[in-house]
Amino acid sequence: MLLILNIRQHLKFIRILSHPQTKQLIISKPELTYKYLRNYISFNISARTGLLILISHYSYLQKNFKIDFLENISTTPVVLWGQYIEGISFEIVMDFPHTVDHEGDLCLIFKSDLVSIYRVIFVIADGSLFELPDAHVMCVSSVQGIHGFQGIQQATKLCHDIQPAQLLMAALNGVGQALGFTTIVGIATKSQICQSEKFYFSYDExxxxxxxxxxxxxxxxxxxxxxxxxLDLIHARHRKRTQKKRAFKNEIRDKVASSIEQYLVGEPAYCSAAKT
Structure with a gap:
């Protein structure tokens, strides 16, 4: 019934997915065509709105990213930032959320020595679908640990006492910078469909x-x-440490933005905005 009620938009979505950029993705994941018919991103988003979000997401990618972008990340995660700290390699990669794609259609993963320990899942949507004035927003539907607490604690300690979730938000800031976005939408705890039984996460907090x-x-x-x-509002005793933390997050943001730029068609959106 939901399919019949949304048949015109569904056919539009099919046409979008027939684009060369998504052709291989659809072959490997045919269920993508109907994913909006179940809970998608949030419990309080209707099937029609979910379909419109998917249309806006894949339309945006096709217009602004190079033709092989989705094929690349759906087969091999793309490294956006990496650094060795005390002999351990840390990376942030962009991937397609293969096992939990009802939560979104792109994800950033934080890795320690190639082991995935945290991820942020998101989708690009028209701002109007959230009653926002932005042409596009990044909607974050999941922030989850995906490995043992020991790896998360070790990464936090070595990365200037910054939790992997915060480092991924810095990376998401870099994605937004490259694309010229000014708003992120974060799904509140009450509407979460991705709360893990193993790792509870307070989205509201x-x-x-x-x-x-x-x-x-x-x-x-x-x-x-x-x-x-x-900085002058921060106690002098903690000011230097705060500056180091901010510098590290800004380094990640800028590196991720630079990495994303390589996959864009034309110059980065924020450069175009600056010229106008």
Whole structure:
């Protein structure tokens, strides 16, 4: 019934997925065509809105990314940032969320010595679908640990006491910078479909540090770039450590932005915006 009610938009989605950029992806994942018919991204997003989000996501990728982008990341994760710290390799890669793709259609994964320990799953959507003025937003539907606590604790300690989830948000900031986006939408805890039984994660507490809850909408509106407290408001004893943390996150942001630029058609969106 849902398919029949949305048949015109469904056929539009089929045409979009027939594009050369997504042709191989559809061959390997034919279920992608119908994924909006079940819960997608959030419990309070209708099937029609989910379909429109998918249309906007893949339309945006086809218009702004090189033709082999999706094929590349759907077969081999693309490294966006990497660094050796005390003999351990840390990476942030972009991948297609193969096993949990009802939560979104792109993901950033934080790795330690090639082991995936944390991920952020998101999708690019028209801002109007969230009643926002932005032409496009990044909607974050999942922030989850995917390996043991020991690896997460070790990574946090070695990366200037910054948790992997925060490092992935810095990377997402870099993606937004490359694309010229100014808003992230974060799905609130109440509407989460991806809460892990093994790793509980407070989305309200996490997203609340970056933005504000939109009343009656069950999502957080997070401005890009992220707001930072003025250094003179931070106790002098912690100021130097705070500066080191911010420098490390900014390094990740800028490196990720530079890496994403290689896959874009034409110059980065933020460069075009600066010229106008």
């Amino acid at each position: 996490f997203f609340g540090k970056y933005g504000d809850l939109v009343p009656q909408k069950n999502f957080y509106r997070i401005p890009l770039p992220y707001a930072e407290s003025a």
